[in-house]
Amino acid sequence: SHSIDLAVIPGDGIGQEVVAQGLKVLSAVLPEDVKLETKEYDFGAKRYHATGETLTDADLDALKQHDAILLGAIGDPSVPSGVLERGFLLKLRFAFDHHVNLRPSKLLPGVATPLAGQPEIDFVVVREGTEGPYTGNGGTIRKGTEHEVATEVSVNTAYGVERVVRDAFARAQARPRKKLTLVHKNNVLTFAGHLWTNVFAKVAAEFPEVTTDYLHVDAATIFLVTDPARFDVIVTDNLFGDIITDLAAAVSGGIGVAASGNINPSGEFPSMFEPVHGSAPDIAGQGKADPTATVLSVALLLRHLGYEAGAARIEAAVAADLSERGDAEKAARTTDEIGDALAVRVAS
Ligand code: IPM
Numbered sequence: 076s077h078s079i080d081l082a083v084i085p086g087d088g089i090g091q092e093v094v095a096q097g098l099k100v101l102s103a104v105l106p107e108d109v110k111l112e113t114k115e116y117d118f119g120a121k122r123y124h125a126t127g128e129t130l131t132d133a134d135l136d137a138l139k140q141h142d143a144i145l146l147g148a149i150g151d152p153s154v155p156s157g158v159l160e161r162g163f164l165l166k167l168r169f170a171f172d173h174h175v176n177l178r179p180s181k182l183l184p185g186v187a188t189p190l191a192g193q194p195e196i197d198f199v200v201v202r203e204g205t206e207g208p209y210t211g212n213g214g215t216i217r218k219g220t221e222h223e224v225a226t227e228v229s230v231n232t233a234y235g236v237e238r239v240v241r242d243a244f245a246r247a248q249a250r251p252r253k254k255l256t257l258v259h260k261n262n263v264l265t266f267a268g269h270l271w272t273n274v275f276a277k278v279a280a281e282f283p284e285v286t287t288d289y290l291h292v293d294a295a296t297i298f299l300v301t302d303p304a305r306f307d308v309i310v311t312d313n314l315f316g317d318i319i320t321d322l323a324a325a326v327s328g329g330i331g332v333a334a335s336g337n338i339n340p341s342g343e344f345p346s347m348f349e350p351v352h353g354s355a356p357d358i359a360g361q362g363k364a365d366p367t368a369t370v371l372s373v374a375l376l377l378r379h380l381g382y383e384a385g386a387a388r389i390e391a392a393v394a395a396d397l398s399e400r401g402d403a404e405k406a407a408r409t410t411d412e413i414g415d416a417l418a419v420r421v422a423s
C-alpha cells in the first residue's frame with residue numbers, strides 16, 4: 076500500500092475555501108489502499124501580523140519532510156506589496172529549487188473564451204522558476220531623488236537554463252504533437268537571449284523527434300490570442316512565463332481554472348501545487364471562489380507523485396462538470412457545491 080504525506084497551506088483570502096475543496100476531491104479520488112496524511116501550516120498574512128515571520132528556516136525544515144505541498148493563495152492588502160511575495164512564495168520556490176514552473180492551458184468544451192470561434196487550446200508553459208529577474212539581484216542608488224537609479228538584474232545560468240530546457244523537451248517528446256517553442260526576446264536581451272537560444276539548440280539535438288520553434292515574447296502574445304492552437308509546449312524565462320501564463324489563462328477559461336505546479340523534478344525537495352490565481356480578498360469568505368483551479372492543481376500533484384489514474388480522473392471530472400452545466404448554473408454554484416460535484420464524479 077502507498078501513502079501521501081501532504082503539507083497543506085491554505086493561506087489567505089479564498090485560499091482557505093479552495094484548498095478545502097481540493098482536499099475533498101483528493102480524498103474522494105484516492106483508492107482505499109492509499110493513505111492520505113495532511114498537515115496544515117498557517118503561513119500568510121495572519122501569521123505575519125502576529126509574529127513578523129513569513130517563512131523561517133525551521134518552517135522549511137518541516138515542509139521538507141512532506142511528499143508534496145498544496146498551496147491556496149498568499150497575500151492580503153494589509154501586508155505591504157512584496158513582503159509575502161518575496162518572503163514566502165519566492166523564498167519557498169527558491170529554497171526547494173522549484174525550477175520547473177508548469178502551467179498547462181486547455182480550453183475545455185463548454186468553457187467561455189474571449190477569443191473568436193472556439194479555438195483548440197491545449198498547450199503547457201514550462202516557466203523557469205528560480206532565475207531571471209526574480210532573484211532579487213538589484214539595487215537602488217540616490218533613492219527618492221530625481222536621480223534615483225534602480226537596477227533589477229536578470230540572472231541566467233547555463234546550468235539553470237539547460238535543466239529547464241531539457242525538462243521542456245522531455246515533456247514535448249511525451250506529447251502527441253511533439254512541438255516545443257522557445258519564447259524569449261533575443262533581439263534585445265542579447266546576453267540572456269543568446270544563452271537561451273544556444274542552450275535550446277544544443278539540447279534540441281538530443282530530441283530529434285521534437286519540432287522546434289522560436290518566438291519573441293511580444294510576438295508570442297499576438298499568437299496566444301490569434302492562433303493559440305499553434306502551441307504545444309512553450310519554454311521561457313521566469314518573468315516572460317509569469318506574464319504569458321496570465322494571458323494563457325485568460326484565453327483558456329480564466330484564472331478560475333488555471334492550475335500550476337512548482338516542480339523540483341529530482342524529488343530532492345517536495346514540489347508545490349497551487350492555483351495561478353491569488354487570494355482575491357474582495358470575494359473571500361463568500362463561497363464565490365471557483366475551486367476548479369485548485370482541484371486541477373491537485374491533479375498535477377497526483378501526476379507528479381505517480382498517481383496518473385487519479386490525475387486523469389480528476390481532469391475528466393472537471394471536463395465533464397464544465398461541459399454539462401449551462402452558464403447560469405456555473406455562475407450560481409458556490410465553492411462548496413462545485414467541490415461536492417467534483418468529489419462525487421471522481422468517486423463514481
Ligand atoms: C505567480 C504570481 C507570483 C509570481 C507572485 C505573487 C510572486 O504572480 O505565481 O504567477 O510572479 O510568480
Ligand code: MN
Pocket residue numbers: 317318321
Ligand atoms: Mn503571475
